[in-house]
Amino acid sequence: MSTAKGIIFLFLMSFIFILSACKNDDDNELELIVTDNVSLLANKTINSTVLGQTMKFNIILPNDYYTNTDRYYPVLYLLHGMGGDNTDWAIQGNAKQLVQDAFKNKVVAPMIVVMPDAFNTFYVDGYQNGLKYETYFWDEFLPFIESTYRVDALRENRFIAGLSMGGFGASYYAFTSPDKFVYCYSMSGAVEGIGLASTPSIADIIKAYESFGDLPAYTMDCGISDPLVYNSNQVVHAKLLEAGFDHEYIERDGTHDWLFWKKSLEMALERIGQYTN
Template identity: 30%
Template sequence: MAFIQCDFYSDVLGLSSSMYVILPQNAQSQIGMTSKATQTKHKTLYLLHGLSDDHTIWLRRTSIERYVASLGLAVVMPAVNRSFYSNMASGGGDYWTFISEELPALARSFFPLSDRREDNFVAGLSMGGYGAFKLALNKPEQYAAAASLSGALDISSFENHAPADFKRIFGSAEAANALPNDLFLAAQTLKESGQPIPSLYQYCGTEDFLYDANVKFRGHAQELGLPLTYVEAPGDHQWSYWDEYIQHVLEWLPLGE
């Protein structure tokens, strides 16, 4: 595998930003690893961080590089600060426009990444789980599948949990409850649009403080008939579970040959 730290200037954010990128590599002699790469543009997983973390966290807290080595899958891990993958009401940056439009274009200009819908996936934990479903439900033409691990999927519960962050990010309940921010509305709008719906994978621990929000979203998705794989198990909000379940997500992704 090739690991790259990429620092770049974002026109959308008006500042320098960073991402970590894992690229597939054909290698026969890496000790303890089987590597795979294709001769074409790479299938890509955009892997999103949580509220208290940054683009380095998945490499520091999991073995994601080892997990994807045999899959021929590129992984793009961007930094979005404490933005909830949203255009900030406080003027702190248009992170939704950045993550949904600018980042994929920049990543593909730097690296040989496929732009085909069937080759692109997104996953994340906590705030990043929200970001993953936000991208999939609002940009279904870009992603074939999305996974949320312990996702903050109900913005109304986030308002109750962190009112200062909520106001800084969304400004008002009205803005949070509108597209693209409200995942419940985004799911319903997508279903009614008749567009292809990305496959969804949702995990949450039964002792997680976000469990009720996850159960609520599961019910909504099932009522709409969305293609949702839902998994729950004993556990709370910590990396031992996310390290385990990102491996399940990789097994679930429709990677094909």
């Protein structure tokens, strides 16, 4: 991304951050919501040595998790955007209902959905106030989740998705650690990076591989009216086509908002269902 584009991108993302900061404080008071086939546990915590603080996460569990105690489940790591937190997908993204419906309609097999808090770190080390978020994710968070909950920790049962900044984070993790995830879904992702060494274009990461056979399957989904990332998604898509990397690219009506991302989550769950059903 050019310097000018980077400045514009950061300005618009800062605007989104301000809007997100205006959320009602009551939004963070969720604790446990149980429905007929899904349990949402909110604001669970992990003490991070890497970050020097307590970190929060939300997690969705299928209700048979509590009765079928011998069963281990696939897992989806679902990442928020800039200005968001671990509650965004539950509150604004209606994730509990969407996951519940997907289970009920057998779109996807029962699985665990994990929604971490990443502040505004871009999911990398050093971007925000020197925080080593990427180190935290790999060294502390993922091992904690997969040892605390009954996660089937095989690559073929591990998925990652995210919106905007989280679309970058999901893509970055999927293609810098391709042995960890079988599939990645980017929703309005900042996939061209923002011009820093720690936040490179996803196309550059993928193109650096000599062959693509062992890389995760990849979907890029972006709204044609998105003022933030539509152009950069087009650029990355074109570079991946040129490199011969097989991927799914979706352009559809919509902009950089929750109406678009809720549909993205439905579509992501449909695709994940091809692996879990």
